[in-house]
Amino acid sequence: MKDLAIPHWVRDWGYTLMGILFCGFALKSFLIPNSFFDGGVTGISLLIHELYHFNIGWIIVLANIPFIIMGAFQVNRRFAYKTLAAVILLGLCLQFLPYPDRITTDKLLVSIFGGVFMGIGVGLAIRGGCALDGIEVLALYTGKRISFTISEIILGINIIIFLIAAFDLGLPTALYSIITYYAASKTISFVIEGLEEYTGVTIISGENQLIKERLVKELGRGITVYKGERGFLKESFDVSQPVDIVFTVITRLEVRRLRNLVHDIDPKAFVFTSTIKEAAGGVLKKRARH
Incomplete structure (x- = not known):
């Protein structure tokens, strides 16, 4: 129909x-x-x-x-x-x-x-x-x-x-x-x-492959992957390694669940969030509106 x-x-x-x-x-x-x-x-x-x-x-x-x-x-x-x-x-x-x-x-x-x-x-x-x-x-x-x-x-x-x-x-x-x-x-x-103010989440972790898989299969989120490097510490500035930087968009009601999921995989993962005022298209999960 x-x-x-x-x-x-x-x-x-x-x-x-x-x-x-x-x-x-x-x-x-x-x-x-x-x-x-x-x-x-x-x-x-x-x-x-x-x-x-x-x-x-x-x-x-x-x-x-x-x-x-x-x-x-x-x-x-x-x-x-x-x-x-x-x-x-x-x-x-x-x-x-x-x-x-x-x-x-x-x-x-x-x-x-x-x-x-x-x-x-x-x-x-x-x-x-x-x-x-x-x-x-x-x-x-x-x-x-x-x-x-x-x-x-x-x-x-x-x-x-x-x-x-x-x-x-x-x-x-x-x-x-x-x-x-x-x-x-x-x-x-x-x-x-609204209640569904969107939040952008960036995740940097050595366990990024498993994190990507669980974000897509368990949370049903779309993800974007940036190619980056990690390391550059004070005591070993010349040492670095490639890493996938995972970015996804969720509602603010799902932030805690995502943090828990990432922490279970890699407690040392670097996770930060940012508020998104407008989001459209892509794989965005919305509650039914009545």
């Missing part, structure tokens, strides 16, 4: 629309009724709304437009058009959808769950190929012109936002909003990377 694969554009817009709904829920049911903030352009929009009482839907759309234009040059026009459509839809959701009003007034619950739902929304939108907050584009643009990293630029912008909030609306509100931002950031990472 022919596999009925979902077209990429349908899946991407599905992610984007779900992200918009989650962001609208976080804003209308948690953050706005309790005068809380987030980071980035959304945080700036919430701050303007709280100080001047402008319509939040219009503010979010207008505040993102300069960054969307910037995104057309920094990323591509397709990304910019899709982001513009997503931001406009978010503004319409905030204006017309009947979200539950003020689910809770508990500040800790608002800061945590407001951030979590906002993070789910932004993360889903990113998986759909667009952005609901233009701060990333600004950081990308600025990072090419100054010596700071993108993360440092985003952190600096958000510090300014929270300082303004502290002076105008009080320190407690700013501190709770920092919790919101932290919860949103961690949730975004989880939504994008």
